Amino acid sequence: MHMDTGDISVDELDGGFDLQATVESGQSYLWRREDGRMYDRTDAHGGDAWYYTVLPSTETETNEPEVLRARQTDGRLEWVASTPNAYAHLEALLRLDDDLDAIIGSTPEDDLVERAYDAYRGMRLVRDPSFACLVSFICSAQMRVARIHGMQTALAEAYGESVAFDGETYAAFPTAEALAAATEAELRDISLGYRAPYVQRTAEMVANGEALPEEARGLDYEAARESLTRFVGVGDKVADCVLLFSLEYLEAVPLDTWIRTAIEDHYPDCEQGNYTDTSRAIREQFGGQYAGYAQTYVFHYLRAGGE
DNA sequence: TATCCAAGGTAAGTT
DNA sequence: AACTTACCTTGGATA
Numbered sequence: 603m604h605m606d607t608g609d610i611s612v613d614e615l616d617g618g619f620d621l622q623a624t625v626e627s628g629q630s631y632l633w634r635r636e637d638g639r640m641y642d643r644t645d646a647h648g649g650d651a652w653y654y655t656v657l658p659s660t661e662t663e664t665n666e667p668e669v670l671r672a673r674q675t676d677g678r679l680e681w682v683a684s685t686p687n688a689y690a691h692l693e694a695l696l697r698l699d700d701d702l703d704a705i706i707g708s709t710p711e712d713d714l715v716e717r718a719y720d721a722y723r724g725m726r727l728v729r730d731p732s733f734a735c736l737v738s739f740i741c742s743a744q745m746r747v748a749r750i751h752g753m754q755t756a757l758a759e760a761y762g763e764s765v766a767f768d769g770e771t772y773a774a775f776p777t778a779e780a781l782a783a784a785t786e787a788e789l790r791d792i793s794l795g796y797r798a799p800y801v802q803r804t805a806e807m808v809a810n811g812e813a814l815p816e817e818a819r820g821l822d823y824e825a826a827r828e829s830l831t832r833f834v835g836v837g838d839k840v841a842d843c844v845l846l847f848s849l850e851y852l853e854a855v856p857l858d859t860w861i862r863t864a865i866e867d868h869y870p871d872c873e874q875g876n877y878t879d880t881s882r883a884i885r886e887q888f889g890g891q892y893a894g895y896a897q898t899y900v901f902h903y904l905r906a907g908g909e
Numbered sequence: 910t911a912t913c914c915a916a917g918g919t920a921a922g923t924t
Numbered sequence: 925a926a927c928t929t930a931c932c933t934t935g936g937a938t939a
Contacts, residue, residue, distance in 0.1 A: 628917065743918040749934075750917080795932025800919080837919050858917035876926085901917075 603767060606688040609680040612724075617702020620724030621674040622649040624696055627902040628747040629847050630728040631738040631754040632775060636671075641748045643906070650675035656758070656765065656774040657691060661731050667774035669767040670695075684767045697726045710889045714868050715896045718903035727898060728847055732815040733808055734775040735848035740800050740835040742843070747905070749793075756792040757781070757801075781805035800835025807833060815844060823851055824878070838877045846894040855885050855897040860904045 612619045625633040626640055636652040639645055654671040662668045668685040672692060681688050693699055706719050730738070734754070741753045754775065761776035761784060782805040789798035807813045813833060818826040826849065830841035839858060845851035855861065857877060865872050865884060872883035888896035 739917080740919095742916095744916050744931085745918095745933085746916045746935080790932075793933060795934095796919090796930090797932080835919065839918060843917075856917070859915095860917070905917085 603684050604686055605768070606683045606685055607681065608689060609678045610689070612674065612677050612679055615698055615702075616704065617700070617706065618724040619674065619679060619696075619698065619726065620649070620722060621653065621672065621679065621696075622651070623722045623725035623902065624728065625653055627722070627725060627898065628750075628905065629843075629898055630730050630735075631741075631751045632730055632734055634751075634755060640751055654772065655695065656762075656772050657685065658731055658734065658774050658777065659763065660777070663687070667763050667765045667772070669765060669772045682768065684765070694729055697729055700726055702726065705892045705895050708889060708892060709896055710887075712887070712896070714864065714900060714903075715888065717908060718896075718899035721903050721906075721908060722899055725899065725902065727852065727895060729850065730848045731775070732844065732848045733778055735844050736804065736808075736815050736830075736833065736836070736840075737775075737781065737801055739840040739843040739847075740804060740833070741794060741797050742840065743797060743835070753792070753794060760784075760788075760792055778805045778808035782809040797835060803834040804836070815849070818845065819849055823853055826851060827854070838881070842881070846898070852892050852894045853885055853890055854894045855881055855888060856894075857881055857884070858901065860901050861897060864900055864904060 633653045633655045650673055652671055652673045654669060657668040657670060659666050670683045670685060670688060670691055672679060672681045681692055685691055709715060738750065738754055742750045758773040758775050761780040762773040764771050764773050781801060784802055786799045786802055789801055794801060815830060818829040821829060826845055827838060827841045830836055830844055839856050842854045842856035846854040846856060857880060869884060869887055872880060872887055874880040874883055885893040
């Protein structure tokens with residue numbers, strides 16, 4: 603199998619980069635750590651650990667799953683991959699093409715947002731494959747971050763295509779067809795709980811072409827959100843996550859429990875009594891165009907214990 | 910050791 | 925259209 607290795611200096615990226623913060627901040631559940639220590643708060647500088655993801659065959663030039671491993675150490679981002687264009691894939695998945703300095707510079711003055719930006723400078727949004735992102739956030743309902751991650755790993759190991767690379771076996775995230783063929787009981791057996799039928803039915807909708815997450819692309823933001831709520835288990839909040847973490851709507855601000863707490867404590871005027879209006883208000887508070895960046899930093903900052 | 914509770918919400922049933 | 929309630933499971937907190 604092909605092997606592509608290389609590295610770049612993180613200084614070449616506008617605004618720097620923080621791999622650990624990017625993949626362990628609860629925006630993507632599709633990266634795993636080789637040492638298995640995801641979300642360990644005592645792991646203050648796990649930043650030099652190897653992480654990996656497996657691109658689904660639908661996202662690759664070779665039409666087979668591709669393994670992408672990366673780590674950040676001594677100011678360099680290294681990769682080892684089974685893909686011919688590994689850096690291009692890394693750049694896309696981890697939004698290395700974003701000009702972070704410009705994005706952060708365009709955010710309105712705000713005490714909480716600035717503290718969050720200062721604490722995790724270099725964290726980037728992700729660009730997850732849409733179906734995997736959709737399933738991840740359907741699973742996120744009333745769940746802790748570590749368990750959401752565990753569910754995606756379990757789904758990959760049970761229903762994903764496996765690929766051998768560099769002496770190891772890796773599991774890709776399952777296709778819609780594979781999950782559509784699973785039964786609710788099977789999905790409950792891997793601890794999805796009441797989310798099991800949501801995942802199965804949504805997978806079915808995608809597999810038979812009744813609706814595709816990609817169909818939201820290009821619609822006006824609120825219409826795009828509405829489009830995603832067609833899927834079972836997807837309300838406004840999950841739809842916003844898919845828009846932000848996969849479909850490039852960087853203005854989306856998912857109203858999760860942490861952001862709702864932040865609104866209560868810091869932006870009480872933004873509370874409008876319903877999702878749509880509160881969402882508009884906090885989006886404006888965070889500067890509109892890149893409001894989702896501010897949301898993700900604040901989410902990670904508060905969840906990690908900041909105030 | 911047992912019990913309780915909250916975790917990145919959504920769907921279905923009531924007013 | 926707005927408001928309640930049930931829903932799976934589990935790790936960590938509390939008694």
